[in-house]
Amino acid sequence: MTVPGQSAEPPLLALRDVTLAFGARIIQQALSFDVRRGSIFAVMGGSGCGKSTVLKSMIGLLRPRAGAILVEREDYWAAAESRRTDIGRRFGVLFQSGALWSSLTVGENVALPMQMFTGMEDAAIRRLVRLKLALVGMEHALDQYPSELSGGMRKRAGLARALALDPDVLFFDEPSAGLDPITSARLDDLIVNLRDGLGATIVIVSHELPSLFAIADDGVFLDGQTKTAIAHGSPAEMRDHCTDPQVEAFMRRERLGALAGQAGR
Amino acid sequence: MCRLSRDRLVRALAGAFCGRAASLVVQGGRSHIDGRSGTIDATTPIAPTWRLDQTGGLVLRLSGDWIAQSGEIPAFPPADLPAAAGNAAAGSLALDIAGVGRWDSGLIAFLWDVKHAAASSGLVLDTDRLPPAARTLLGLLPDTPAEPPAPPRPRFNPFARLGAFSLNAIAELGVVSLLLSAASRGAIRALAGRARMRPVDLLGNIRDAGPSALAIVSVVNFLVGAILAFVGAVQLRKFAADIYVADLVGLALVREMAAVMTAIIMAGRTGGAYAARIATMQGNEEIDALTVVGIPVADYIVLPAILALAFTMPLLYLYGCLVGIFGGFVVAIAMLTITPAGFMNETIWAVGLDQFIFGFVKSIAFAILIGVTSCRIGLKAGRSAADVGTAATHAVVTGIVGVIALDAIFAVIANMIDL
Ligand SMILES: Nc1ncnc2c1ncn2[C@@H]1O[C@H](COP(=O)(O)OP(=O)(O)OP(=O)(O)O)[C@@H](O)[C@H]1O
Ligand SMILES: [Mg+2]
Numbered sequence: 001m002t003v004p005g006q007s008a009e010p011p012l013l014a015l016r017d018v019t020l021a022f023g024a025r026i027i028q029q030a031l032s033f034d035v036r037r038g039s040i041f042a043v044m045g046g047s048g049c050g051k052s053t054v055l056k057s058m059i060g061l062l063r064p065r066a067g068a069i070l071v072e073r074e075d076y077w078a079a080a081e082s083r084r085t086d087i088g089r090r091f092g093v094l095f096q097s098g099a100l101w102s103s104l105t106v107g108e109n110v111a112l113p114m115q116m117f118t119g120m121e122d123a124a125i126r127r128l129v130r131l132k133l134a135l136v137g138m139e140h141a142l143d144q145y146p147s148e149l150s151g152g153m154r155k156r157a158g159l160a161r162a163l164a165l166d167p168d169v170l171f172f173d174e175p176s177a178g179l180d181p182i183t184s185a186r187l188d189d190l191i192v193n194l195r196d197g198l199g200a201t202i203v204i205v206s207h208e209l210p211s212l213f214a215i216a217d218d219g220v221f222l223d224g225q226t227k228t229a230i231a232h233g234s235p236a237e238m239r240d241h242c243t244d245p246q247v248e249a250f251m252r253r254e255r256l257g258a259l260a261g262q263a264g265r
Numbered sequence: 266m267c268r269l270s271r272d273r274l275v276r277a278l279a280g281a282f283c284g285r286a287a288s289l290v291v292q293g294g295r296s297h298i299d300g301r302s303g304t305i306d307a308t309t310p311i312a313p314t315w316r317l318d319q320t321g322g323l324v325l326r327l328s329g330d331w332i333a334q335s336g337e338i339p340a341f342p343p344a345d346l347p348a349a350a351g352n353a354a355a356g357s358l359a360l361d362i363a364g365v366g367r368w369d370s371g372l373i374a375f376l377w378d379v380k381h382a383a384a385s386s387g388l389v390l391d392t393d394r395l396p397p398a399a400r401t402l403l404g405l406l407p408d409t410p411a412e413p414p415a416p417p418r419p420r421f422n423p424f425a426r427l428g429a430f431s432l433n434a435i436a437e438l439g440v441v442s443l444l445l446s447a448a449s450r451g452a453i454r455a456l457a458g459r460a461r462m463r464p465v466d467l468l469g470n471i472r473d474a475g476p477s478a479l480a481i482v483s484v485v486n487f488l489v490g491a492i493l494a495f496v497g498a499v500q501l502r503k504f505a506a507d508i509y510v511a512d513l514v515g516l517a518l519v520r521e522m523a524a525v526m527t528a529i530i531m532a533g534r535t536g537g538a539y540a541a542r543i544a545t546m547q548g549n550e551e552i553d554a555l556t557v558v559g560i561p562v563a564d565y566i567v568l569p570a571i572l573a574l575a576f577t578m579p580l581l582y583l584y585g586c587l588v589g590i591f592g593g594f595v596v597a598i599a600m601l602t603i604t605p606a607g608f609m610n611e612t613i614w615a616v617g618l619d620q621f622i623f624g625f626v627k628s629i630a631f632a633i634l635i636g637v638t639s640c641r642i643g644l645k646a647g648r649s650a651a652d653v654g655t656a657a658t659h660a661v662v663t664g665i666v667g668v669i670a671l672d673a674i675f676a677v678i679a680n681m682i683d684l
Contacts, residue, residue: 102548102649120336128333131374134406147548147648166333166369190405197398198369 010073012037012169012201013058018067020053027053030228031067033220035169040195040202042212042219042235044250049224051205052096052173058203059171060088089117092167096174096205098154100146106133106157107142113164132160135190137183151178159187163194170194172204176211184208188215209235209251221247310335311366315375323357323388325379328364333371341378358383359391362399373399377406384408437641444644445637447563448571454564461564470573474535478581481534482527486585489522490514490592498600507601511611514593519616523585524624525672528631531578532664536639539570540660543643544653552644562644571636578632579625586624623684627675634671635664 011034019029027050035041043051056062058069060076069076071087079087100109110129114120120128133139136156146154155178162170172191176184188211194200206212212219212235221231221238223246231238231247239251313329331338360379365372376395380403383390392400455462497513543566546552555562590612597603639660646656 103651114334118334118336120334124333124336124338127338127374127378128370131370131377131406134377135373135402137405139407145649163370186405189401193398193401193405197373197396197402 009037011035011070012072013203014070014073015054015058016068016070018054018057018069019065020050020057020062021065022053026065026227028222028227029066031222033229033232035201035203036218037201038195038199039218040191040204040216042216043203043205043222044207044209044212044219044235044238045222046224046246046250047207049222050227051222054222055093055171055173055203055205059091059093060084089165090168091171092162092165092169092200093171094155094158094162094173094175096177098146098151098158100154100157100161102146105143105145106138106149106160109146109157110161110164113161117165128164129160132163133157135163136160137186152180152183155179156183156187159190166198167200169201169203172202172206174205174207176206176208184211187211191215209239213239221250312337313339313365313371313375315339315341318361322359324359324361326364327360327362327372327375328366330366331368331372331375333369333374335371338371338375341375341382356387357389357391359394361394362396363394368399373402373406376403380406380408440645441637441641444563444567444641445633447561448568448637451561451564451568452572455568461560462568463565466565466569467572470569471577473538474531474573475577475581478530478534478577479584481530482581482585483588485526485530486518486523486589487592489526490518490589490594491596493517493522493589494593494596495600498597502601507597507603508607508611510593510597510601510603511608512615514597515590515612515616516620518589518593519586519620519624521624521672523589524582524628524631525668527578527581527585527628528635528668529665531574531581531632532635532639532668533661535574536635536664537657537661539636539639540643540646541653541657543640544646544656547644547646548648548650548653567637567640570640571633574632574636575629578628582624582628583621586621619684623675623679627672630671630675631668634667638663638667 013035015031015033018031020027020031031054043054045051053062057064063077068078074087076084076087100106101112104112107126107129110132111125114125114128118125130139130142133142136159138153138156138160141149141153141157146157149157155175159172159175162172170191175191176187179187191202191204192215195202204212204216217234219233219235219238220229221242221244222228223230225246230244231242233242235251238247242248242251310330310332311328313327313331313335315325315327318324318326358379360376362368362372376399380390392403395403451462493514494510497510498507501507501509501513543552546566552562555565594605594608597608598605642656642660642663646652
């Protein structure tokens with residue numbers, strides 16, 4: 001288990017006693033965890049416990065009510081707006097519902113960040129766009145509009161867009177929800193290889209424990225009742241060692257799922 | 266990342282002993298070698314280069330920093346490959362990226378081109394020497410690029426356009442009529458107490474359409490009345506017919522201006538809002554969800570929209586008449602030698618009840634027109650954000666043009682029945 005603030009190398013991202021709230025309603029409080037560089041970090045927990053909200057505060061969409069979010073020791077929310085934009089450019093985000101820009105084609109969606117933030121020529125951008133789309137198996141949909149895609153295809157296109165700028169940190173909100181098992185396994189592969197190959201750090205919100213057991217090497221378990229983290233460590237560690245009934249229940253249900261998945265394979 | 270020290274040594278020697286030759290092979294060879302010996306300098310990336318080595322099997326050797334955003338990733342010309350392949354004994358192409366410093370997806374993009382070229386010239390790509398991550402990423406990519414089907418480019422043909430436009434207009438007329446009849450049936454059901462329209466929705470729509478539009482209706486009608494009085498005063502004074510300003514203002518407002526102006530305001534405010542709201546619902550598949558649950562769109566969305574407009578518009582019209590006449594009154598009193606009582610008298614005498622009824626009926630017709638067209642435009646909108654904007658614009662334009670065209674029709678009818 002990684003106890004916050006005790007690892008030797010400074011973490012890439014760190015939350016320190018963060019409180020998140022919408023209006024008067026507190027979603028999570030006293031939340032602390034570290035995301036090591038190069039790790040695949042899983043944010044787990046029941047539906048509605050605030051996983052997406054935590055992600056939002058890490059990518060700069062929701063200012064924490066209290067506490068600090070450190071990006072390489074720099075307090076993200078204390079930084080000036082322009083500095084935050086610079087930091088944010090190193091992030092790639094896949095939103096829970098894809099969040100493609102609906103008036104652009106899939107190809108344009110992926111190209112837009114490159115056109116905005118790099119000086120690359122059109123031909124070079126086109127080449128990279130095709131690469132990123134091919135990585136997620138969406139090359140054929142280059143000229144289609146998001147409204148013409150299926151839910152899973154939108155997700156994959158969103159992933160290609162998240163990869164556009166070769167980000168240092170990739171945030172995935174439920175990447176495999178709505179994907180078939182093969183595509184989902186391919187996505188796991190892709191995530192691991194993005195980490196190994198491109199050196200990206202990956203923060204992933206997911207319920208798909210079979211895939212989390214396979215790829216995640218660190219994580220945190222959020223609880224909607226106590227409104228804070230109740231377990232730290234990799235999903236496999238939590239499964240084997242954690243005694244919290246909440247976590248156990250979560251993992252046991254998923255273990256049944258994993259067994260069924262193995263039987264089917 | 267994954268550099269062979271042997272290779273590094275060879276390169277360093279090559280650089281030291283024949284720097285000229287080395288820099289021919291490797292662009293910026295000097296800085297490259299310097300960069301190798303020390304830590305990688307993030308600010309000055311080494312230009313990416315590649316070289317096809319044919320001694321002892323075909324080997325593609327890459328070196329430099331392969332960073333996509335540098336914009337320097339070279340193209341891999343497949344034309345070279347078959348010729349080279351002819352020379353190669355074994356039909357395989359090995360990849361060697363030992364000389365590569367930093368890399369990201371730019372390297373993968375290049376290797377993908379190589380993969381295409383190798384596949385098209387029948388070479389087997391030997392990726393054993395790639396680091397595992399690069400190998401797997403490359404493995405995820407297809408051998409041959411899937412060309413997306415070219416979008417059909419319609420040829421411009423004025424007759425086809427005209428025909429399509431006319432057919433579309435006729436079809437739209439049909440659809441709007443159907444929608445209107447569905448809404449009327451909903452209204453009849455509502456009267457019978459079996460409607461699927463919720464009173465809450467109707468009240469909400471009325472609130473949005475009516476009271477919140479009062480301010481802008483007041484301002485516009487007051488100004489229209491004032492302008493009419495002003496124009497009239499300048500002309501009528503020449504004939505010493507000052508008092509007829511009251512006739513002019515009263516008749517013009519009650520018969521035409523108050524109804525048309527109010528309708529135009531409502532087309533812009535409420536019609537646009539309806540279209541945008543319904544188009545957004547379309548994009549979120551909310552309309553689909555209504556259909557699946559079995560709630561008729563005509564009852565749940567269109568009917569309250571039309572009813573709200575048909576209820577508020579005549580009231581706003583009457584209110585607009587009063588405010589407009591007041592505007593004319595203020596200007597007339599200020600500019601001309603008329604007494605307030607005289608103006609009032611003249612107005613009441615000139616503007617009969619039938620004129621009010623005419624305007625009242627017109628404003629109800631305008632309301633129905635705006636309601637049904639804006640709902641229809643929202644319902645047929647596409648599913649993107651831009652489509653919502655298009656729908657709103659379209660609804661406003663159609664509403665305004667429709668109101669004025671309908672007003673012209675009313676004018677002709679009034680002329681025929683001698684109103
Ligand atoms: N914009 C918002 N305003 C108010 N409350 C919100 C808002 N967004 C989310 N919430 C609330 O915050 C809580 C956490 O939401 P969040 O989307 O983070 O859940 P989650 O853990 O991602 O759930 P899921 O697994 O279902 O995606 C929920 O109770 C939700 O009602
Ligand atoms: Mg969520």
